[in-house]
Structure formats: structure tokens, C-alpha cells
Amino acid sequence: MEKGGRRKFLGICLGGCVAGIAAAVLYPVYRYLAPRSGSGATARVEIPEKDVPEGEAKFFEYGGSSAVLVRKRDGSLVALSAVCTHLGCIVQWEKDTQGFLCPCHAGHYTPDGVVTSGPPPKPLTKLPFTVANGSIRIG
Ligand code: FES
CATH class of the missing domain: 1.20.5 (Single alpha-helices involved in coiled-coils or other helix-helix interfaces)
Known part of the structure; x- marks a missing residue:
């Protein structure tokens, strides 16, 4: 050579x-x-009420992506997509501040998914849910 x-x-x-x-x-x-995706997505998810104590959040798979259920300190529930509306990272629950933080570019959201700071252009998407017989049904 x-x-x-x-x-x-x-x-x-x-x-x-x-x-x-x-x-x-x-x-x-x-x-x-990256947000999770897959064809085996479940259209409905049931979570026992006892699994979401006040001030806590429970993450789960919904429609092939990450979602989260929050029980605010006033006892009310919120179901949201956990996919950040900026570039699609998965948000994290911050128990101390009772809000969501996106680890990618420091976007902050309230427990209701409203943007409080950072680059996200819009709130986290709300998901429909019902509560009956000690169970929370999302979807
Ligand atoms: S992807 Fe969440 S702040 Fe940029």
C-alpha cells in the first residue's frame, strides 16, 4: 500500500x-x-387514589407517552402530559416547590401545568380523568 x-x-x-x-x-x-412512544399504548389508565398522596405526583404511560397525575396540597387532582412543550423532554416533579421542572432548558410549570419561567411556549397538555370507587381513570 x-x-x-x-x-x-x-x-x-x-x-x-x-x-x-x-x-x-x-x-x-x-x-x-426523548418522550416514549410505542404502538402498544394504552388508551385508558387506572390508578388507585391512595397511590397519589397530597403534594405528590405519579408518572405513568399514557397514549405512548409520559403523563403525570398530581394531587395538589388542597387535595385536588390534575392529570397532565409530562412532555415539555418546548422541545419534548420529560418534566420532573419538584415536591419542595410543588411544581414541574424541565431538566433540558430549565422550564418551570405550576402543578396545573402553567408555564412560570423558561422557554416553554405553552402549558402542559391537560388529560381528562374521572374518580370513582377509590380509583382515578385517565382517558
Ligand atoms: S425541552 Fe423543556 S425547557 Fe426545553
């Missing part, structure tokens, strides 16, 4: 290694931040 051919071959090998390492690092980050 001549000198130019060897250099080109090494360049291709190095490029392949860099691409492989980048994929190995970025794919898990993408899977963590």
Missing part, C-alpha cells in the same frame, strides 16, 4: 471510531430525554 493510500485508510478508520464513540455516548442521552 502506498503512503497516500495508507493515510486515507487510517483516516477512514479514525472517522469510524469517532462516529462509533459519538453514537455510544449520544444514544443513551437521547433515549433518556
